[in-house]
Amino acid sequence: MLLRRALSHGWSPGTAWLRCMSVGRSRQPFQELLLPIEIKTEFPGPESERLKAEYDQIGGGGGAVKFFVDFESSQGNYLVDADGNRMLDMYGHIASIPLGYNHPRLSALSELPHMKTLLVNRAALGLMPPKDFGTKVKDILMSVAPPGMTNVCTMACGSCANENAYKAACFVYQSRRREAEGRGKWEYTDEDKESTLVGEPPGSPQLSILSFKGGFHGRTFGSLTTTHTKDTHKLDVPAFPWPVADFPRLKYPLEENVEANRAEEARCLQTVEDLIVDREKRNDWPVAAVVVEPIQSEGGDHHASADFFRGLRDVTRRHGVALIVDEVQTGVAATGHMWAHESWNLTDPPDLVTFSKKSQIAGLYFTDAFRPNVGYRIFNTWMGDAVRLYQFQAILQTIESEKLLDNCRKTGDALLAVLQEAAATYPSLLKNPRGQGTICAVDGVDTATRDTIVDKMRHKGVLMGVCGSHALRFRPSLTFSPLHVQQFAPIFIKVLEEVASAKP
């Protein structure tokens, strides 16, 4: 049946057979699981529309739902929607599907007795965790701690991780101020304690977190001030008066724009330093931390060089400002490094690194200097979810056993090559192909062209994302392989042909 379906999709008998064999063998690496794309309805289909209308009656999850997923039927890198359409998924639930759908290793987890116990009894992890939780956090999260990170704290989501990283940076900034005034690091006056309860200085100091134009760090109150992507995210919500620096806008191809890009990065670094110095001099919400994404994602997949980030570390260190690297979207192997910032080869590590999405559990890594002095300063009831920690363990084991770091490098190379060829062949449609591992993107020449391409791809059964005003972004799972790129490429070229020939 599977073979007949594969043949009906135009694969040669040999190829179809090989692919079906892969599907049938559950121990086969997921990278080899190839299935035909099957489109049976319009997109979104009638069942998704029906479910959406029903959900909309009670708020619809905020109103952004595009379609519904049949998770039981989805497999590997193929998402099956509520209408039974099987699509090649290159967006992975906004970069958060680590191994594809229903990976046997993750499915097997649900059979384990301790998983059942954890599912049935969700703990207040910050207060009374399961007895082996500390050991597990050490074994799992510290085994992949970014270089220099000696501590970790779990959280439930990326925004939450960033919020708490900002707080930790403020604690340290203020503790240094107190020391400079001849007080103990954590010695608070009665005035501190009283004023903080009404949100006023000196107990609640006016400090800032410097972020970058085009950055995205979440939607909760503090993190939203550091988010600068779409006005929809921010309208009507008060923001702190915090500084915002330019993030480099590199010109492509990189090798033809070396000098211009170097100058652009130097300009942006100078802006960061000027903002820090100015705020400090005027004592006007001085900068406690700088937060940065290794690749600006929601903002448009903007990259910067390792030199830029090393420069950022130097500037922040020079001025006693914490450096927070937000790896929520870039972390966990997708760039071909466990953490994207490992490619910067920093000799002096960041102060805090936040994570979420593909790790399933979120949190923050940090150096000893950023340990809070007492309990409850970085705290909430759940502090993540032990079930998600075990999931991350299985994900890490799979990254190792299926050599997924290597897979992401190879897949990224193959995907980028397709994007480069497409941009060279259709310069009236696409420009600026770029990528690190599978975190790849290409710009449409304008928003309408980009949107048309993404829409047509969806109708042909390939899910891709968008970001910024022009970019078409790829965020496949770690098991997306060069074979899947081969499946994607002819569909992409066909769509580009169609869009090009429809252009006036």
Ligand SMILES: O=C(O)CCC(=O)C(=O)O
């Ligand atoms: O689109 C992105 O890159 C960010 C996704 C996310 O976390 C959000 O939109 O809240």
Ligand SMILES: NCCCC(=O)O
């Ligand atoms: N940051 C939200 C992106 C969601 C979407 O791709 O539509």
